Amino acid sequence: MAHTIKDVARLAGVGIATVSRVINGSPNVLPRTRERVLAAIEELGYRPNQAARQLVTARTNTIGVVLPFLTRPFFVEVLRGIEAEVAQANYQLIIFNVESVEQRDRYFGHLPFLGRLDGLIVLSLPLGAAELDRLSKVDLPVVLIDTEAHNLPAVVIDNETAAQMAVEHLIEHGHQRIGYICGPLYPELGISVNRERLIGYEAALRTHNIEICQDYIRASGDGREVGRASTKALLNLATPPTAIFAASDEQAFGAMDEIQARGMQVGQDIAVVGFDDLEMSSYLQLTTVHQPMERMGRSGARILLDRLSNPDQPAPRRTVIPVELCVRQSSVPKS
Amino acid sequence: MAHTIKDVARLAGVGIATVSRVINGSPNVLPRTRERVLAAIEELGYRPNQAARQLVTARTNTIGVVLPFLTRPFFVEVLRGIEAEVAQANYQLIIFNVESVEQRDRYFGHLPFLGRLDGLIVLSLPLGAAELDRLSKVDLPVVLIDTEAHNLPAVVIDNETAAQMAVEHLIEHGHQRIGYICGPLYPELGISVNRERLIGYEAALRTHNIEICQDYIRASGDGREVGRASTKALLNLATPPTAIFAASDEQAFGAMDEIQARGMQVGQDIAVVGFDDLEMSSYLQLTTVHQPMERMGRSGARILLDRLSNPDQPAPRRTVIPVELCVRQSSVPKS
DNA sequence: TTTGAGTGTGGAAACGTTTCCAGAGTATAG
DNA sequence: CTATACTCTGGAAACGTTTCCACACTCAAA
Numbered sequence A, B: 001m002a003h004t005i006k007d008v009a010r011l012a013g014v015g016i017a018t019v020s021r022v023i024n025g026s027p028n029v030l031p032r033t034r035e036r037v038l039a040a041i042e043e044l045g046y047r048p049n050q051a052a053r054q055l056v057t058a059r060t061n062t063i064g065v066v067l068p069f070l071t072r073p074f075f076v077e078v079l080r081g082i083e084a085e086v087a088q089a090n091y092q093l094i095i096f097n098v099e100s101v102e103q104r105d106r107y108f109g110h111l112p113f114l115g116r117l118d119g120l121i122v123l124s125l126p127l128g129a130a131e132l133d134r135l136s137k138v139d140l141p142v143v144l145i146d147t148e149a150h151n152l153p154a155v156v157i158d159n160e161t162a163a164q165m166a167v168e169h170l171i172e173h174g175h176q177r178i179g180y181i182c183g184p185l186y187p188e189l190g191i192s193v194n195r196e197r198l199i200g201y202e203a204a205l206r207t208h209n210i211e212i213c214q215d216y217i218r219a220s221g222d223g224r225e226v227g228r229a230s231t232k233a234l235l236n237l238a239t240p241p242t243a244i245f246a247a248s249d250e251q252a253f254g255a256m257d258e259i260q261a262r263g264m265q266v267g268q269d270i271a272v273v274g275f276d277d278l279e280m281s282s283y284l285q286l287t288t289v290h291q292p293m294e295r296m297g298r299s300g301a302r303i304l305l306d307r308l309s310n311p312d313q314p315a316p317r318r319t320v321i322p323v324e325l326c327v328r329q330s331s332v333p334k335s
Numbered sequence C: 001t002t003t004g005a006g007t008g009t010g011g012a013a014a015c016g017t018t019t020c021c022a023g024a025g026t027a028t029a030g
Numbered sequence D: 001c002t003a004t005a006c007t008c009t010g011g012a013a014a015c016g017t018t019t020c021c022a023c024a025c026t027c028a029a030a
Helices: A005-012 A016-023 A031-044 A050-057 A073-088 A101-110 A129-137 A159-172 A193-207 A224-235 A249-261 A279-283 A293-309 B005-012 B016-023 B031-044 B050-057 B073-088 B101-110 B129-137 B159-172 B193-207 B224-235 B249-261 B279-283 B293-309
Strands: A062-068 A092-098 A119-123 A142-145 A154-156 A178-182 A217-219 A243-246 A271-276 A287-290 A318-320 A324-326 B062-068 B092-098 B119-123 B142-145 B154-156 B178-182 B217-219 B243-246 B271-276 B287-290 B318-320 B324-326
Touching: A005 A016, A005 A031, A016 A031, A050 B050, A062 A073, A062 A293, A073 A092, A073 A119, A073 A293, A073 B092, A092 A101, A092 B073, A101 A129, A119 A293, A142 A293, A154 A293, A159 A178, A159 A193, A159 A243, A159 A271, A159 A287, A159 A324, A178 A193, A178 A224, A178 A249, A193 A217, A217 A224, A224 A243, A224 A249, A224 B279, A243 A249, A249 A271, A249 A279, A279 B224, B005 B016, B005 B031, B016 B031, B062 B073, B062 B101, B062 B293, B073 B092, B073 B119, B073 B293, B092 B101, B101 B129, B119 B293, B142 B293, B154 B293, B159 B178, B159 B193, B159 B243, B159 B271, B159 B287, B159 B324, B178 B193, B178 B224, B178 B249, B193 B217, B217 B224, B224 B243, B224 B249, B243 B249, B249 B271, B249 B279, B293 B318
Parallel strands: A062 A092, A062 A119, A119 A142, A142 A154, A154 A318, A178 A217, A178 A243, A243 A271, A271 A287, B062 B092, B062 B119, B119 B142, B142 B154, B154 B318, B178 B217, B178 B243, B243 B271, B271 B287
Antiparallel strands: A092 B092, A287 A324, B287 B324
């Protein structure tokens, strides 16, 4: 059986309160007393029981993160940032992976993490009125990343402006017929980036008095293969676009696959711009909007941690992380 | 303030012990009593305090996973399998990401998770004598995935045999000069797959009386770019290999990059075989050893969970997950 | 010397559960 | 009608901490 604080107290010849003070770094302990206690702790290999500690302090030193599709690079990179920041602050990180509507509803319906968490990060998942309502009732500090909701602190990028920037880059390089490929505009889990980026795409065209052609907009599914299929459809049009803006790098990879499979040159014959800047994108020379994913994770985690150590101070309502366009050969071929 | 079991008991007009019995599904409760209690729980929105529960039961309902490089696809896929299985069993999952030797030593030196976990999964990280010693002292159930250690249950694949199979596939298709590219044989964290796969590579050659040429073996770093560099070195040899076996798909992608950059055809001019079977590998038509990553995660998690619910029954010492070779055009061009 | 503040310490209450134990009630067998 | 067994229930102990409170002591000021 593991030792308790009483064993330590007895061995050190002090009271349990003093041991507790030593453990928690209270200043009011005589140096020689502290040393005796530390020696006893060392000798017994004593470890404070976390459950007992939590029970009395009502803190768990744990934060949770709910995220969709643990497997997709974007979410993993953000998670990595969160993990780094959380570990550094000596908190634990519990993850809840959501891959279906039922799972999401299970988590937000039952809130199974309720007693176990000091705070929660929700990544990319939009929260509906029901979820917000339930969350607000239990007063658990929440921070959102890559999604927004009334009144909750959020770390986001400006998808509209970023997309507009990407499309304007294409326009500046002489393109007038620009396709947009993305995943479903209204996906099951309600993730809205594809919609927001569509708005930016349309804004760029409108600004330059280019007519918006519905045939150039293909919103179907996620992933590389679907991106390739969408591109195939675009290139089979009577008047195909000369440039393609993809709402994700994975889709853009698919576009490049299709272009190359047709014996055409990416950048030369058809320009491609993506969104995310995955590790592979620079290898493939894909022009893309760089999202600082790890930084978004760190930023969100930090906001939550700050709020935990400083409960009265309000968290910043909305933190916009700047993005930038990485211009590579897929849109501007080397001369 | 949140309600306690006492509030529920008072409202339902029963004792706290009865409420506890209802919560924990004890059979000896009169149906109408149970209903009164459930109604009270519902009305108050009562949730049992986890810390109090843990304190008295000495169980946390949480398992931890220590894994390196949260960002690499292989580890993420395995983690996903673990998460799925753990969530299904109504356990929480705490993750500890290790990206440096210091971090690993911090985790295994202090075992900061000690009081918070019912069990631990170690993914891919080899454990030294010191770590094993410490772990055995604290009697925390441990399961290893993709790594092995004296006496601890482990879920692994047979890297040697798998590599041998991959190389023999190349030999059968007429290749005699076969290169092997991989990450460092003795990396910082001690991960040993590259070494094991090298042994399989050598065994295949030896079996077919092919001389092992040290120039054909390039162990440098991880990732796609390094794979490309290794391939460049191989192809610049006076007598370059006609086939390349890469210890990871990421490395194989780099090899394909370099081959294509030289205007040669993958599969036609140089054959490439990888290891992992990432999502992208089928798109790129890469022949590769398929590792059922998610399944490995699930399998390891299940072994741990079984052991937790059944402490006396010994866990299977070594579970070997079968792998298979996925033959695609990178080694056998379509005719 | 007395007062007062300040420092170091220990005992005990409190946190919210689970579970042991005992008791009340009911049904069954002798 | 009593003895026995079984079911349902409630009180209270126990889990291992933190923290409140009280006490003893030291030292400086009055």
